[in-house]
Amino acid sequence: MPGLHLTLGMTLLWLGLLVLLPMAAVIARSLGLGPRHFAEVAFSARALAAYRLSFGAALLAAAINAVFGFGIAWVLTRYQFPGKRLASALVDLPFALPTAVAGIALTAIYANTGIIGRPLAAIGIHIAYKPAGVVLALIFIGLPFVVRTVEPVLADLPKDIEEAAATLGASRLAIFARVLLPEVAPALLTGFALAFARGVGEYGSVIFIAGNMPFVSEIAPLLIVTQLEQFDYEGATAIAAVMLAISFAMLAVINFIQARERHWRDGGR
Amino acid sequence: MRRFVLAGLAASLMLGPIALDAAKAAPAPAELLNVSYDPTRELYRSIDDAFAAQWKAKTGQQVTIRQSHGGSGAQARSVIEGAPADVVTLALGYDIDSIADKAKLLPTNWQKRLPHNSTPYFSTIVFLVRKGNPKGIHDWGDLIKPGVQVITPNPKTSGGARWNYLAAWGYAKKTYGTDDKVRDYMVKLFRNVPVLDSGARGATTTFVQRGQGDVLLAWENEAFLAVNELGKGKFDIVVPSVSIKAEPPVALVDANVDRKGTRKVAEAYLQYLYTRPAQEIIAKNYYRPIDPVVAAKTAARFPRLQLFTIDRNFGGWARAQAAHFADGGSFDQVFAAAKR
Numbered sequence: 001m002p003g004l005h006l007t008l009g010m011t012l013l014w015l016g017l018l019v020l021l022p023m024a025a026v027i028a029r030s031l032g033l034g035p036r037h038f039a040e041v042a043f044s045a046r047a048l049a050a051y052r053l054s055f056g057a058a059l060l061a062a063a064i065n066a067v068f069g070f071g072i073a074w075v076l077t078r079y080q081f082p083g084k085r086l087a088s089a090l091v092d093l094p095f096a097l098p099t100a101v102a103g104i105a106l107t108a109i110y111a112n113t114g115i116i117g118r119p120l121a122a123i124g125i126h127i128a129y130k131p132a133g134v135v136l137a138l139i140f141i142g143l144p145f146v147v148r149t150v151e152p153v154l155a156d157l158p159k160d161i162e163e164a165a166a167t168l169g170a171s172r173l174a175i176f177a178r179v180l181l182p183e184v185a186p187a188l189l190t191g192f193a194l195a196f197a198r199g200v201g202e203y204g205s206v207i208f209i210a211g212n213m214p215f216v217s218e219i220a221p222l223l224i225v226t227q228l229e230q231f232d233y234e235g236a237t238a239i240a241a242v243m244l245a246i247s248f249a250m251l252a253v254i255n256f257i258q259a260r261e262r263h264w265r266d267g268g269r
Numbered sequence: 270m271r272r273f274v275l276a277g278l279a280a281s282l283m284l285g286p287i288a289l290d291a292a293k294a295a296p297a298p299a300e301l302l303n304v305s306y307d308p309t310r311e312l313y314r315s316i317d318d319a320f321a322a323q324w325k326a327k328t329g330q331q332v333t334i335r336q337s338h339g340g341s342g343a344q345a346r347s348v349i350e351g352a353p354a355d356v357v358t359l360a361l362g363y364d365i366d367s368i369a370d371k372a373k374l375l376p377t378n379w380q381k382r383l384p385h386n387s388t389p390y391f392s393t394i395v396f397l398v399r400k401g402n403p404k405g406i407h408d409w410g411d412l413i414k415p416g417v418q419v420i421t422p423n424p425k426t427s428g429g430a431r432w433n434y435l436a437a438w439g440y441a442k443k444t445y446g447t448d449d450k451v452r453d454y455m456v457k458l459f460r461n462v463p464v465l466d467s468g469a470r471g472a473t474t475t476f477v478q479r480g481q482g483d484v485l486l487a488w489e490n491e492a493f494l495a496v497n498e499l500g501k502g503k504f505d506i507v508v509p510s511v512s513i514k515a516e517p518p519v520a521l522v523d524a525n526v527d528r529k530g531t532r533k534v535a536e537a538y539l540q541y542l543y544t545r546p547a548q549e550i551i552a553k554n555y556y557r558p559i560d561p562v563v564a565a566k567t568a569a570r571f572p573r574l575q576l577f578t579i580d581r582n583f584g585g586w587a588r589a590q591a592a593h594f595a596d597g598g599s600f601d602q603v604f605a606a607a608k609r
Contacts, residue, residue: 111480113479129481211463212466215608230594
């Protein structure tokens with residue numbers, strides 16, 4: 001294989017400098033706390049509430065995106081309609097928009113003075129400045145991850161296998177569940193994982209809409225920033241280290257599921 | 270030919286000193302960085318222009334002042350981490366103390382170096398309510414009534430919010446006496462807080478633009494700005510019976526000015542804040558001037574009220590910070606109790 005040594009060296013150097021080194025610095029710095037103080041900061045009631053919100057909201061948002069992102073990818077690959085190009089471009093908007101802009105725009109619309117927030121508030125539903133606002137912001141920024149990972153797989157899927165299934169008498173639901181879904185599942189899972197990972201770390205858009213109340217609507221990244229503003233660098237890195245560990249574990253589980261699934265599809269041996 | 274050269278030589282010998290003089294008269298332009306807190310954008314925009322004009326007239330030197338604004342704590346941290354600030358003008362002394370303690374960029378006695386505890390103006394904390402004051406909010410006691418929503422930023426990140434918190438604490442202390450009852454009041458107060466923004470400007474936006482809450486605890490200057498510019502005719506200012514004297518100090522960052530060679534102009538910049546023209550700009554931007562003449566002239570715009578101070582009532586910033594805003598301090602306790 002030509003260029004293996006060169007590209008492998010580049011890969012390792014790049015990952016080492018850009019990913020591994022900063023991560024190691026976080027962990028090293030947090031270890032400076034000593035185990036008791038570390039536990040006090042990283043597992044305080046307030047920190048636990050923040051992890052629950054950050055990971056819970058990111059999971060929920062990624063799950064919602066998996067459903068609706070799949071639908072959008074399906075429409076974009078299977079149908080022709082006027083304005084399709086525009087719709088496709090709109091999907092990418094959350095990628096390109098500065099997250100603060102997204103947060104401010106969502107807050108303006110969903111606060112109970114906004115065009116959607118006002119009618120919702122009239123029937124007693126509040127989104128901005130509540131945990132629901134966090135989920136909303138994470139759905140917004142996570143959407144393109146699902147659509148863009150599922151889309152190419154759907155596009156490559158030959159239409160005849162659906163037609164073949166139909167001629168063999170499969171119902172529409174059966175075609176979806178037993179022909180389409182297994183093909184798309186790995187990509188869908190990847191999109192889900194990407195949207196989830198993005199959501200866990202998201203800061204810019206969330207702080208505008210969350211309300212930021214400790215124990216209620218305070219995300220873990222905000223807690224890190226708050227620690228920093230009190231010049232407590234070790235405390236900040238302790239929370240960061242816990243988030244790092246949880247994220248890593250969850251991504252490992254997702255990778256494991258994907259590997260199992262591939263193994264099973266390739267003949268199950 | 271040779272004659273021309275000689276003439277040229279003679280001319281340059283004669284003109285040389287003049288050229289040197291001209292160079293002395295127009296020294297290389299200087300640039301200052303003023304790292305400031307959140308709501309002073311408009312204030313320093315005016316001050317910087319006035320100072321640059323005055324400095325140019327006096328010394329012939331062109332000076333450009335760059336500004337940086339943000340939550341006071343975050344701004345202090347950026348200076349600690351190496352932002353090349355020539356001067357810092359922050360929301361409270363504790364943040365400048367941190368720069369002196371942690372990064373040793375200026376001596377710890379910095380606050381003694383300029384008049385009035387290095388505080389060229391002061392302000393206080395007042396209430397901003399919706400037009401006509403529909404919830405009838407007149408004093409601190411009204412803030413804990415059921416159904417009143419209070420907007421104030423997070424005191425862990427916002428200097429202004431720390432003044433808000435201590436102002437409320439001071440009122441409760443004066444009214445209820447014992448620390449237990451003060452804590453009760455604070456818990457009830459924070460039960461009425463629906464949103465915690467990270468800075469004073471963010472809280473103003475939440476109240477003014479997003480329509481959240483019935484009352485905003487705000488810097489007096491920020492409240493005036495909201496009433497006169499952001500939402501003319503939509504808000505009223507309510508001045509409580511007592512409040513805190515909020516003193517945002519200024520300081521030279523010695524290590525940075527000596528490295529950059531800007532000490533002279535930076536010192537002049539800070540001293541300029543105490544001059545009459547600067548004090549007038551300060552009053553125009555709704556900050557309370559310390560110059561007695563300007564203060565007398567603008568007294569009508571600043572209502573008189575009883576003000577307690579951080580030094581007399583809270584034992585200085587170091588003690589107030591440790592007792593109230595450090596991890597496990599009174600704010601954390603109040604908040605943990607308020608959510609139940």
